Amino acid sequence: MLRLHPLVTKENRLYPLHFFRQPILINMQVQVFLSSGIVLAMTYYVPLYFQFVKGDGALEAGVRLLPLIMFMVVASMFNGFLMPKYGLIPIWYIGGSTLALLGTALMYTVDENTSNANIYGYNILVGTGTGCYIVAGFAIVQSLVPARDIANAISAMAIAQDLGMVCFLAISGSLFHNIAVEKVGKALPEVASAEIGNLIAGSSSKAFRRLSEAEKALVIPEVASAMSSVWTFFLAAAALSVICSVPLLVSSP
Template sequence: MSEPAPAALSKRELYTLFGALMLTMLLASLDQTIVGTALPTIVGDLNGMGDYTWVVTAYLIATTASTPLYGKLSDLYGRRPLILVAIAIFLTASALAGLSQTMLQLIIFRGLQGLGGGGLISLAFTVVSDVVSPRERGKYQGFFGAVFGISSVAGPVLGGWLSEVDWRWIFYINLPLGLAAMVAVDQVLRRHRFPTRPRRIDYLGAACLVPAVVCLLLAVTWGGNDYAWNSVVILGLFAAAAVLTAVFLYIETRAEEPILPLRMFKQGTFALAAVIALVFGVAMFSGIVYIPLFFQMVRGYSPTESGLLMIPMMAGMVLTSVSSGFVISRLGRYKWFLVAGSVVITSGLALFTQLHVDTPLWLSSLYLLVLGIGMGMFMQPLVLAMQNIVRVEDLGAGTSTSNFARSLGGAVGTAVLGAVMTAKLNGELAANLPAAVAELSPAEAAAFGGTDLSAVMESPTVVAHLPEPVRLVVQQAFTDGLDRVFLVAALIAAVTIVLTLFMPNLTLRGAAPARAGGDPDAAAAEIRAETAP
């Protein structure tokens, strides 16, 4: 298997392209976090409290389901047209979402946004892999990891601020940034030809894959919330997902150009990395989703303030993502960054099991820093491992598989950990709330009796104004529930330690000079051995 010569770009063109790709990634990753902070304002304006979760769910489902399609289509028809289409869909949907007059319109346009967002992240990684050799790719993709860290903090802060000005600008702000990225990507890629091979599109595979993903995500989203886990609806969705997946895999073994080339999974490194990405997605989203919940529900901070309190995690991600990228490019190997990153992530999640109602901010900030350091060390080397081993003609499909597995793991993990959280929270409230209510004065008890506990679970403001005995019980219940979530997440993250230890320590392909006494063809020889039948 030979590595093609990267497209000949001047330094100026490379930096222009790289900046535009970072901007497209920022659009997609920011849109996953910016809306959550503004949801109460949006729901109040559009009168749609009953459907508010679909504003987030529609985007998540569409993004996850469309990611594999972009990867394969870009292998067939080139990166430039596909990334331009993804940006165009995303910007059109952003404008329409900003103009929405009803919740139904907003949900539909958020789903359309997700169809564009599914291509932004995976295609950005893939385009970099076209113009930079694997050996040099680490230092560039390290900056992409920094983008994820920045968006995890900037999203809630920016969303909170814009919701106070005009929530519609949460979507309109995408337009100038996206247009600038589109022009830059088009101008640079227009002058350079990349390998394409027009073939027949695997329509049958797409017709099975997309509904299979949708059924699975609906099952884990609705399960335990809208429907019981053992209800006919949830069991039916899981069954439909399983049947559609089986049919999809059968189709892929016979398709001329399968959406997901199963030959990639015959390579041990790729298959193992895909499993690691799935497991990592489960653990990673516990940090992004549930840590702000502690700051808001237990400590009483606003969504904007809780976003700012996540800065230590962002700092750790930016620091190690960029620095590890440069070191990997210099050394030409990535395995031990994955192992070290998984150890640090597991340690960070384990530290969060020690959270208490009165945990000082400096200590929780330290925990966040540890978690961010681990995530920065881990995320980009995993993508490199998958890109380094696949065939050139499968580069788009291989890269999108990495993002798909991580997104799917995140969606499933959020649902599973949410169920863990809810079970512990309800148990603690049932055990301790009656005694706390008994301590209230008649006036306080009467006032509390009119409080809807479902509102307590969703509003930090309501928690802050509860009578003190009740408030302390609710805060402790949330703390205990979050401790259980982080314990489960840490155990899941520990699985990645074991899995990464089994990763072969392959050399990245590329034209970097060989070390003294080294074999300049070592990378090719190692990969030939790895992919040999």
């Protein structure tokens, strides 16, 4: 980068490229990218599922997130208390990502007939799993770089976290919209694609409320089925997180 932009000093580079000499630093950024993306995107699609499939209002659907959020926060607190004392960094990452993988795999099985209790349980697995390591990397990278690079390391982690949240929302939104429009379009062939796009925006949308009960009975299973693509995306991300956690067994600080 300095060769391409000779007027940019090493201290003012947009990204500290020398971090690539330490793969564990990149691993930490990938992990926070994946875990943050999964959690934030789930906070959008879990309430959307309850609104469409269970008929919840916006407030009630938001309350359904409590198992996910509470267990993530508790797991993060335990991680912050125990990891500095006992280390075991690979265990936190492998165990946490495995729980997230299990939870997202179970979310893939969710349909319009799945009980609320089961969904709460799946969310608890995802929340506990991601909570085990979602913020751990911020402390780890500080211990791996010289004091002059701590600010760069924290900034790189924050950028990775923000990118994860943005990318996951964008990708899952595209998946859900495209597949839902296709599936709902087959269930309601007389409805225009643009109208279907408005319809799947939420159960409180005017387009959805205009549907008859018979039409809603056709649409709801298709929306639940379209959400399977989102859960699959989260499942793939959790699987990648597990894979990235394994090298920590040999390169753990």
